[in-house]
Amino acid sequence: MMSGAISSSACPEHTATMPPRTNIQPLLERLRQAHPDARYELNWSSPYELLVATILAAQCTDERVNRVTATLFQKYRGPQAFAEANTTELEEDLRPTGFYKQKAKSVQAMSRELLAKFGGEVPHTIEQLITLPGVARKTANVVLNTAFNIPSGVIVDTHVLRVSQRLGLTKHEKPEEIERDLMKLVPQDQWTFFGPAVVLHGRYTCTARKPRCEECPLNDLCPKIGV
DNA sequence: CTCCCGATAT
DNA sequence: ATATCAGGAG
Incomplete structure (x- = not known):
């Protein structure tokens, strides 16, 4: 929210203390x-699904993520289902996306935190989102920009x-x-x-x-x- | 910094 | 053969 802080300097020489490059x-x-x-090519039908898909997208093409989530989101519907899933079985479901053990762990931990802290609803601020395990600024910005049209970053x-x-x-x-x-x-x-x-x-x-x-x-x- | 991890382009 | 790919945690 503070990102638009423009220095309305009275000095005519430097009206803006701006970046390296001139005209964008x-x-x-x-x-x-x-x-x-231009838009993300991940398939999703809810902000939560986009959040999961984006976690799976680490070091992996969208195409492969979509191939996995097509059946994954039929099998597990919502954070409760992922939280309660058998970890070994989920790992197998995620295997084609690579880093599958880490991703299974992240998705389950994220889902549990989401339920515990936010009632299962994906929060609308980047500060809240990045408190979730496996979610840093990149993933949070994808979700906020894409699912909620929020220019969080x-x-x-x-x-x-x-x-x-x-x-x-x-x-x-x-x-x-x-x-x-x-x-x-x-x-x-x-x-x-x-x-x-x-x-x-x-x-x-x-x-x-x-x-x-x-x-x-x-x-x-x-x-x-x-x- | 390393580790997680498999598929694909070069 | 190996660098790289819609990253993040420890």
Whole structure:
């Protein structure tokens, strides 16, 4: 809520104590052209299901998560069912997503905490969400941005991290520091678009190992740091 | 920093 | 063969 704190400095020289890069608008326009309806590709039918799916999405493609949750959400309906599930059986259900023991543990612990502290309802603030086991800022921002349309912050996953550094939007390396830079740089009403759009850009164009700079719509805006 | 973990692109 | 992939906890 304090993120919009603008220093209305009387000094005409520095009207804003603002970030490294000058104008974000051209970048936002290009991104919008390339990914007009950028959104997360996880399948869900409730905020709770999106929360579970996002936990499962760690180090795993959306496609594989969707393949698993298609049957998973038929078998377990709501936090009570996950909390009471047999752990070994749940681990097997989650196996194709990788890190399956850790994820089973996180999903069950998260579900129990959700029931105990929030009556089974997914909270609407990032401060409350990140108290849940297995939930940090990235997961919390995905849920708040996507399920509730709340611009709680900017999603910083491995794609946003890499692309932001290459574009020179940040000099930092830790996700939290990068998110802080992006929140200053990008207007708040663009946050829920910016995250998913940059994720798609990183997934399909500005790839980790062999970026496709020749066909990149942001090519002329990019200093190509670390490529 | 390491560990959790399997599938896929290179 | 191995780096990487919609991360987070200890």
